[in-house]
Amino acid sequence: MRRPRASPGMSVQADPYPLSLNQRAGALADAMIAESRALRLGVARGPAGEVLVDCGHRQPGSFEAGLHLARIALSGLGEVALVPSCDSLLPWSVLVRTSQPWLACLGSQYAGWHLSGPDGVSRMGSGPARALARREPIFEELPHRETADRAVLVLEGDTPPADATDVARACALAPDRVTLLHAPTGSPAGMVQIASRVLECAVQKARGLAFPMEDIQDAMGCGPVGLPHPDTRLAMGRANDAIIYAGRAHLLVTGEAGRARELARALPSCTASDWGRSFAEVFASVDGNFAHIDAGLFSPAEILVTALKTGETFTAGRAEPERLRAGQGLVPL
DSSP, X not given: XXXXXXXXXXXXXXXXXXXXXXXHHXXXXXXXXXXXXXXXXXXXXOTTSOEEEESSSXXXXXXXXXXXXXXXXXXXXXXXXXXXXXXXXXXXXEEEEESOHIIIIIIIISOOEEEEOTTOOEEEEESTHHHHHOOSGGGGTOOOOOOOXXXXXXXXXXXXXXXXXXXXXXXXXXXXXXXXXXXXXXXXXXXXXXXXXXXXXXXXXXXXXXXXGGGEEEEEEEEEOOOOOSSHHHHHHHXXXXXXXXXXXXXXXXXXXXXXXXXXXXXXXXXXXXXXXXXXXXXXXXXXXXXXXXXXXXXXXXXXEEETTTTEEEEEEOOOGGGGTXXXXXXXX
């Protein structure tokens, strides 16, 4: 995916809220492991001594496991809940709220770490281990400096991770201090945790538009849960379509109202050149190369931006849930 330019005004010299993202996520991961039987998970030690939590590969996993994955990916800096969809063809949505949008969404949840293990399989990594490894340019823009004696990473991919050697090395930790939680895209847990990225998509697009990240004070989003499917490309299409054509996000920002207005106008997915086509079709047209997709497409359908200085709320975009019908496999009887 295209790398957006850095946000102006974002200080990288001091973190006003020193905390350990990995310690917060680790506590949530431990609680999830304690409930592994109820959540239908598999927990094991990997070949290098790492903790592996199977949320949908060899074990069935669950929607509830997906909610846990989402909270862990946010390092516990956001609330995540499954709620009924009000006006979508899809029955359920994930509601996400955070008062630390840039740290929760970009410093932790953003799937910006692409790992290729000894098995040669590429997987997308999200969660606070990214802040320890600092392998991505985004961490030059964020003031947070992570310290932790363990690393927690959420992995999305077709197969379980081979081992944690590369992750441990990047985080300067022993492998037995690494916890990897993994789920395929099209599993129930995978589809829920992708829906929870509806807010992250909006915050990341705001970053690409050079909006100062520290000016986003609070944020809420709601993304329909795409229906699970064993074919990864079809599942990816369903999950992304749900955000692109039926997701909503609300950002509360400081600064001038005119800047809030411009942000609202530019954020919705309908501003992208590929809007109007199913994501599966777009993905196939570029031979699966994310770099060739207009990055502006990865955003919710509808945006609200509240200017805290004036109390005005600007809205843009529109939800078009009917565009989900063909790709979601709904079969009326």
